[in-house]
Amino acid sequence: MPSRCEIFCEILIAVLIPPLGVCLRHGCCTIEFCICLLLxxxxxxxxxxxxxxxxxxxxxxxxxxxYRRPLYASPA
Known part of the structure; x- marks a missing residue:
């Protein structure tokens, strides 16, 4: 589970560049990223x-x- 600081940084990035914030959270080429890019x-x-x-x-x-693990996720 991401820490509060990571979530805050993702939200800040999402306000500035929305697709990048979604890409950091869910990865590129996901349905969430495509919807956000389109919107x-x-x-x-x-x-x-x-x-x-x-x-x-x-x-x-x-x-x-x-295979779609975000960069900051620790291995299990």
């Missing part, structure tokens, strides 16, 4: 709202596997 291209504010939702509320452990 950011259509409008900056919807991209921010979805990025915050994807970072805070979507449980990444449900989709977690060894």
């Amino acid at each position: 950011t291209l259509l409008g900056y504010v919807p991209g921010i709202i979805y990025a915050l939702y994807a970072i805070v509320f979507v449980d990444r452990d449900e989709y977690f596997d060894e």
Whole structure:
């Protein structure tokens, strides 16, 4: 589970560049990243709202596997 500092940094990045914040949390080429990228291209504010939702509320452990592990995750 990520620490509060990691979550805060992801939220800060998500406000500045929404797809990058989602990419750090869920990885690139995931459905969350694609949706966030599309919403950011259509409008900056919807991209921010979805990025915050994807970072805070979507449980990444449900989709977690060894090949899509984020960079900061410690090995089990």
